[in-house]
Amino acid sequence: MERPFVEISGVAMRYGGVEGTLALQNATLSVGKGEFIAVVGPSGCGKSTLMKLVTGLWPATAGTLLVAGQEVDGPLSIAGMAFQNPTLLPWRNIIDNVMLPLEVVEPHRRQLRSQRAMYEARAQDLLKLVGLGGFDKKFPHELSGGMQQRASLCRALIHEPALLMLDEPFAALDIFTREDLWAVLQGVWMARKPTVILVTHDLREAAYLADRVLVMSSRPGRIIAERIVDLPRPRTLETTYKPEFVSLVHDLREHISAARKGEEVVHGQ
Amino acid sequence: MASDAALTATAPAPGTAAKAPADATMSPEALRRLQAMALAQRRRRRLQAWLPWLVIIGMFVIWEAGVRAFNVQQFVLPAPTAIAESMIKWWVPLLDNSWQTLMTTLIGFFLAVIFGLLLGVAIGSSSLLYHGLYPLLIGFNSVPKVAVVPILVIWFGIGTVPAVITAFMISFFPIVVNVATGIATVEPELRDVLRALGAKPSDIIRKVGLPRAMPYFFASLKIAITVAFVGSIIAETVAANKGIGHLMILASSRFDVPLVFAGLIVTAVMGVAMYVAAVAIENRTTGWAMRGQNDQQQVSVPGV
Numbered sequence: 314m315e316r317p318f319v320e321i322s323g324v325a326m327r328y329g330g331v332e333g334t335l336a337l338q339n340a341t342l343s344v345g346k347g348e349f350i351a352v353v354g355p356s357g358c359g360k361s362t363l364m365k366l367v368t369g370l371w372p373a374t375a376g377t378l379l380v381a382g383q384e385v386d387g388p389l390s391i392a393g394m395a396f397q398n399p400t401l402l403p404w405r406n407i408i409d410n411v412m413l414p415l416e417v418v419e420p421h422r423r424q425l426r427s428q429r430a431m432y433e434a435r436a437q438d439l440l441k442l443v444g445l446g447g448f449d450k451k452f453p454h455e456l457s458g459g460m461q462q463r464a465s466l467c468r469a470l471i472h473e474p475a476l477l478m479l480d481e482p483f484a485a486l487d488i489f490t491r492e493d494l495w496a497v498l499q500g501v502w503m504a505r506k507p508t509v510i511l512v513t514h515d516l517r518e519a520a521y522l523a524d525r526v527l528v529m530s531s532r533p534g535r536i537i538a539e540r541i542v543d544l545p546r547p548r549t550l551e552t553t554y555k556p557e558f559v560s561l562v563h564d565l566r567e568h569i570s571a572a573r574k575g576e577e578v579v580h581g582q
Numbered sequence: 583m584a585s586d587a588a589l590t591a592t593a594p595a596p597g598t599a600a601k602a603p604a605d606a607t608m609s610p611e612a613l614r615r616l617q618a619m620a621l622a623q624r625r626r627r628r629l630q631a632w633l634p635w636l637v638i639i640g641m642f643v644i645w646e647a648g649v650r651a652f653n654v655q656q657f658v659l660p661a662p663t664a665i666a667e668s669m670i671k672w673w674v675p676l677l678d679n680s681w682q683t684l685m686t687t688l689i690g691f692f693l694a695v696i697f698g699l700l701l702g703v704a705i706g707s708s709s710l711l712y713h714g715l716y717p718l719l720i721g722f723n724s725v726p727k728v729a730v731v732p733i734l735v736i737w738f739g740i741g742t743v744p745a746v747i748t749a750f751m752i753s754f755f756p757i758v759v760n761v762a763t764g765i766a767t768v769e770p771e772l773r774d775v776l777r778a779l780g781a782k783p784s785d786i787i788r789k790v791g792l793p794r795a796m797p798y799f800f801a802s803l804k805i806a807i808t809v810a811f812v813g814s815i816i817a818e819t820v821a822a823n824k825g826i827g828h829l830m831i832l833a834s835s836r837f838d839v840p841l842v843f844a845g846l847i848v849t850a851v852m853g854v855a856m857y858v859a860a861v862a863i864e865n866r867t868t869g870w871a872m873r874g875q876n877d878q879q880q881v882s883v884p885g886v
Contacts, residue, residue: 468775
């Protein structure tokens with residue numbers, strides 16, 4: 314079997330020194346190349362911490378992290394990220410925002426000036442793919458939250474990252490926009506097959522999008538359950554009403570409830 | 583299932599509806615109402631444009647009336663007409679000296695802009711530099727500039743140089759503080775977006791820090807240019823042989839109070855003109871930070 318693309322073993326993270334809060338404990342998981350996994354868990358369980366560790370934004374306090382066979386010891390330029398807020402730069406129009414990673418990541422950085430037309434066409438294609446065709450010259454504040462989030466997704470994809478890290482990217486959106494963007498994200502993933510790690514607290518979102526869902530316990534976060542989502546793609550809104558889908562979400566929900574109860578017991582001591 | 587997929591694909595993204603032009607089926611009633619709204623808006627804007635002039639003229643009128651009604655002596659408070667008379671009489675020295683003041687102020691101000699930007703970027707992007715230099719900067723800023731002028735005179739002699747340096751010292755601080763604040767308060771997520779791509783610290787400053795600090799920088803220019811006038815005029819009143827401050831000192835020693843007031847008014851006019859220039863530059867370069875207010879005012883009606 315091929316070696317997993319992301320291998321995390323026994324990773325822990327403690328904030329604020331020796332006496333600090335243990336946010337993540339003995340996290341072990343692996344993600345295959347081109348796989349879409351979702352990590353769900355109660356709030357404050359260290360999901361976002363996991364993201365920051367995998368992308369190398371923070372160093373882990375224990376364990377090993379391997380991405381593409383390499384130890385993570387600093388920010389990874391092969392990763393694209395999208396966060397809960399669109400975090401677009403308000404002084405740049407949409408296409409310049411989308412093209413921001415190209416100004417930073419090699420080898421694009423070197424080639425950007427000479428091959429600007431090619432890169433611009435690539436950005437336009439991406440914008441069309443997420444339904445933002447014709448909005449390239451608008452500024453972020455002229456767009457709705459959902460459209461900004463679409464643009465943020467384009468920015469995460471423009472340098473064709475092998476690893477896409479999504480940290481609750483749709484959490485701030487209303488349910489209808491969110492469901493639209495699930496379809497968009499699924500379309501992008503099916504077209505390009507990047508490895509995706511999606512952190513979310515929306516169980517339907519996890520079940521709709523992922524090949525595999527991991528459930529984390531409350532702080533300190535550990536992975537307590539794993540479910541394979543064996544539903545045909547492309548999944549649609551209709552899929553979410555099927556009995557298999559509903560029972561999967563139900564099952565995940567029970568794990569989350571158990572995890573949260575655990576938290577209450579700890580607090581009661 | 584298929585129809586559902588089609589629906590999600592073609593559903594218009596939220597926000598597009600508002601941008602669409604008004605459709606042709608608008609009822610006459612609705613059109614009339616929109617036109618009335620646009621008219622009211624235009625009237626309001628015209629009033630807004632004229633209001634400052636009305637207020638200034640009103641102030642002079644009340645001043646004139648008050649001086650005449652209470653028979654105030656000219657060496658206590660001259661009437662605006664007496665000031666205007668003095669301005670006409672002394673227009674050559676007034677122009678000559680205000681030109682001198684304008685030049686010293688602008689040289690000091692531009693030096694403050696250059697060094698303020700450099701130091702602001704440096705202490706905004708490094709917390710070590712920030713903590714190291716900030717107390718010293720506050721100390722410098724707390725020293726009354728009028729107390730420094732005699733020292734400058736000892737070093738550089740009476741003339742233009744002390745005025746330039748005083749204008750520089752007084753306008754330097756607001757620029758540094760604002761630029762540093764703009765860079766230091768970049769949202770961590772924004773920084774993470776770039777850091778996650780492997781951006782160097784210098785990339786982050788260039789792509790996020792500096793553009794982000796620009797509204798702060800231009801806001802500080804408005805303060806800096808007005809206090810720069812304060813600086814140069816302080817220096818001129820203490821030790822100079824030219825400049826509007828020097829002229830006012832000479833005039834007051836001769837009890838020519840209308841000329842003192844004429845000097846004050848010329849200074850105010852120069853200050854306002856520089857302020858307006860700073861605002862114009864600000865609006866041009868950092869319009870993105872001023873959204874909202876502009877959006878609301880742009881109610882346009884088709885066919886009007």
